[in-house]
Amino acid sequence: MTRSTPLTSGWTLRLAGGEAPADVRHVAVPAQVPGSCHTDLMAAGLIPDPYQDLNELALTWVGRADWEYRTILDDLPEPGERTELVFDGLDTVAAVSLDGDLLGTTRNMHRSYRFDVTGRVTAGSVLSVLFTSAYTEAEGLRDRLGSRPNAYPEPFNYVRKMACGFGWDWGPTLVTAGIWRPVRLETWSTARLAVVRPLVTVHNGTGKVAAHLELVRTDSGRHHTLTVTVAVGATTATVTVPALDDKPVVHLDVPDPALWWPRGYGEQALHTCTVTLADAATGEVLDRWERRIGFRTVELDTARDDHGSAFTVKVNDTPVFARGVNWIPDDALLTRVTxxxxxxxxxxxxxxxxNLVRVWGGGIYEDHAFYSACDELGLLVWQDFLFACAAYPEEQPLRGEVEAEARENVVRLMPHPSLVLWNGNNENLWGFRDWGWETELAGDSWGEGYYLGLLPRVVAELDPTRPYYPGSPWSGSWDRHPNDPAHGPTHSWEVWNRRDYTDYLADVPRFVAEFGWQAPPAYATLRAALPNEELRPDSAGVLHHQKAEDGNGKLDRGLSHHFASPRTFDEWLYLTQVNQARAIATGVGHWRSQWPVCAGTVLWQLNDCWPVTSWAAIDGAGRPKPLYHELRRLYADRLLTVQTRDGKRVLAVDNQSDRPWEGTVHVRRVLVEGTTLAEAAVPFAVAPRAVQVLPVPTGVREFTDPRIEVLVADTGELRDVVLGCPDSEFDYPAAELEVTTARLPDGLTVTITAGTFVRDLLLQADRLAPAATTDRGLITLLPGESCVVTVRGVTEVTAADLRAVLFTVNDTQSALDRPQRV
Incomplete structure (x- = not known):
């Protein structure tokens, strides 16, 4: 049986080349493995936290230096015919040596490496991994192959390393080095399982597993007859593998298995699959592989129709409206993500x-823990291959690295049933057409051969159970614009970059794979990152923690369409967060109402990798922004919104649940002081996975005086509220709030009653205590209405404390020093 000994202890880190402060030179510090040079240097007190203040700028030398990891091997595995040193991940350009002898070199963070050290490892052997700066590798290759266009001034497209580690419009420039995934010694005899590639499908109710295997044998093992047994539950199949055969295939039929479904569509049935390799003569087990699999079918519907070309994910023959988010690495220092x-x-x-998470192409192929959680939670995974926002050379050595990386990761991830789509790249096909690349390249390679040639070939060969798509955005043909909203996935960025979010209403894309609006992180997150700074939108630290080009300018221009200018930092933070939530609500509400023409929205982005102003719904400290709570409304199975069709207001009743939905929408036109001017009851009956669009009755839908009237649509607990003019023109009364509290063992409930119309009430719990959380986001109340907010993590607060952390649009738009509205 294969025996494994993790190599996690006794490692040291030292500077091996390059410029560095005096206190770093000639010292070795304890190192964590897995880990990185940045985390080890921080733990040793040699560098400050790069996430605080402007420290990132003072640490660029770390990424340009060379580093050596070293350990002495004393805990050796039991002997076998073969001993191998296995690295699951080296970041990135490394030379691995044992007792001074070079075992091999690496140049790809996204691959694993295995070195034969049979007979060479003894107690006291010295293992060394010398990392050359990724800049040295990338810049050297750029000099040899020639410059290629890139969205950022860093050479990430010349090295197979996490691109966003070189900095992005939401991320810091922290070019890491280190043993970033586990390392171990393995010993084995006769043969081992080198590759297990299970093709899992369903046909006429029967689960089908075709386990394609690759074996590696010792010299003596080449003459052994072996057996391979594949088991799923109580169902097994065994084949005999004759001598010299290294690529057996085992077929297994599982009768009537419980199917795996995305969340909201059924259960997430998972089945343990084991593959056991044994010696046929002795029955000795030589190796075992075990994973959980799921039986389901996946299809990407891209058929032509009256609206263009579809882009609809179908699971078990059921079309799914994708309520998605884009995922970036959850920490710029990857090994901190447990x-x-x-x-x-x-x-x-x-x-x-x-119900869908897109793993974006500027990051990494995530750990199995990520995909296993998605398997259990029913989150569909769209997996990009790792190419983003740049022209990538197709010459060697990059081409060979790309193919090896793709082959390994397709096989590594394919057992996970949550994985439903392989995508070739992020924005590179679009960039070639629209960002001036074609002229600049002048015929040089740029990645097209990967996206339209190499990668689809690899997926077709290794994982034909899943669809492959060349890129996002991509319209399916060079005969159309790559970002044509009528064909394939679309990225909607002109709205954020140049226009107002109301322009989301101008298009009905087939699938919106990226769209978003920025906002700052929570107050406590910024304060922890900038502990000694007077917080202002234009203060040095706040601007440093805003990486987008003219990011704050775009925030301010976005506010100006809707709100009077904020007077304080607190107002700015609150209103930009409100504007972010409103922008996403505008897009999602509109696009959901267009199902099935529009088959999905994938928010940019779910998460952050450090404390920063960004498009994320959850900030870099893990604190939800108001947008996160708004997503809970927007991505619920049932959604009620007021939309516009042909210039007239309508009700969009969206039922993405699996049951019919019948009820009545109560529509009112209400004066700001609470008087109902007109109302109507609109009955509806919506089939499962369907949308019904109903007109708002004539007497209700048109405002008489839009400055003092609101349109309110309610059904059950669902509500949508529409103003007839921008908030800056609306005659908001001063917010009148009555607040009472009740103690809980770990927090309190806060009951808030409105004496006036109150728009987008927000309780910022993190201002009470950094660890405090709340279960509600933005809340709009009519006069006399109440809401209950649960706060965890704080139990003792005064009325004054609470009022200080309650924010409303009213307070920002109705103050005495505002210009009087006539």
């Missing part, structure tokens, strides 16, 4: 109604 942190973040996504 399985528990993966699970917590994905639980947050599921609790918000998300």
């Amino acid at each position: 399985p528990e942190r993966y699970r917590h973040r994905l639980d947050q996504a599921a609790d918000a109604g998300v």
